[in-house]
């Protein structure tokens with residue numbers, strides 16, 4: 001894919017599939033639609049290939065099952081021995097906010113080296129502080145804080161379980177790359193324009209956050225600490241290191257701004273991989289909320305299949321179009337949250353992340 005100037009129509013490959021298909025049949029379909037993109041041939045021997053996925057929060061059942069990826073992974077492994085499954089730590093306190101809990105959760109959902117043949121590497125380190133910061137002039141962000149292991153890799157395979165989303169309306173390839181590859185500070189950067197605050201009742205006054213704050217913005221009060229908002233630069237370090245969960249953010253970024261920031265983050269990740277990135281969107285068990293929800297959710301659409309493309313904008317546009325078409329013209333995403341999810345696509349296209357013009361190629 002050429003970046004940064006007017007682009008032709010992108011190919012989006014599609015194969016019909018449902019969650020009720022036998023796992024091996026789904027694995028064969030995922031492999032078929034993946035190979036149709038021609039991407040596998042671009043992986044060179046010795047490449048570090050990052051298979052970016054969401055392992056699903058504890059209690060969630062919507063995530064892509066490891067068995068569905070078995071054949072695709074085998075294909076990747078014929079090209080390089082250095083492939084790995086990966087995700088980054090979450091900002092919210094759950095079972096994926098540090099690498100130890102995150103790994104245990106991935107294993108409990110079947111993503112073990114024995115089952116998949118791949119190690120799991122949490123891309124932003126033990127507590128989400130390992131990041132690199134590529135810069136480029138964009139409208140909403142000057143830089144992106146991206147999990148180090150992602151940008152240390154040579155090839156990127158975005159494996160996305162498509163869902164609705166409480167803040168972005170649509171969670172698909174752009175979100176998996178833009179938000180999903182951001183370190184915890186990068187997620188904070190996208191999510192909020194305000195500075196963190198300390199909940200005095202939860203603070204144990206251990207001073208750990210003071211040690212980590214790069215701006216000396218955390219000061220002692222009576223029996224707890226407080227943040228001096230005049231000094232705070234909103235880097236999120238304190239939020240990451242507080243083991244008590246005493247530092248909170250105000251989640252007030254409006255959806256359009258958030259979607260645009262996310263697209264800019266995705267652009268900087270794609271700029272690193274250039275033509276060595278591919279995206280698979282699984283339109284199976286599409287739910288109102290993302291897989292960060294620690295509960296099983298009812299689907300909001302019938303299962304459709306698996307899409308694959310080297311263009312993250314085209315695949316997300318095709319994803320939304322298919323969801324709407326199969327629902328008889330009514331948008332199932334907007335039935336969940338009335339959010340205009342198209343902002344991420346429009347901004348993505350504007351900044352050269354991809355094109356909304358696509359040709360759907362059915363793979364038999």
Ligand code: SF4
Pocket residue numbers: 198202203204205206207208209210224225241242243244245246247
């Ligand atoms: S790290 Fe958390 S508990 Fe410790 S002083 Fe800071 S806010 Fe309070």
Ligand code: SF4
Pocket residue numbers: 195196212213214215216217218227231232233234235236237238239
């Ligand atoms: S967000 Fe960063 S600058 Fe602000 S108080 Fe926390 S550590 Fe300090």
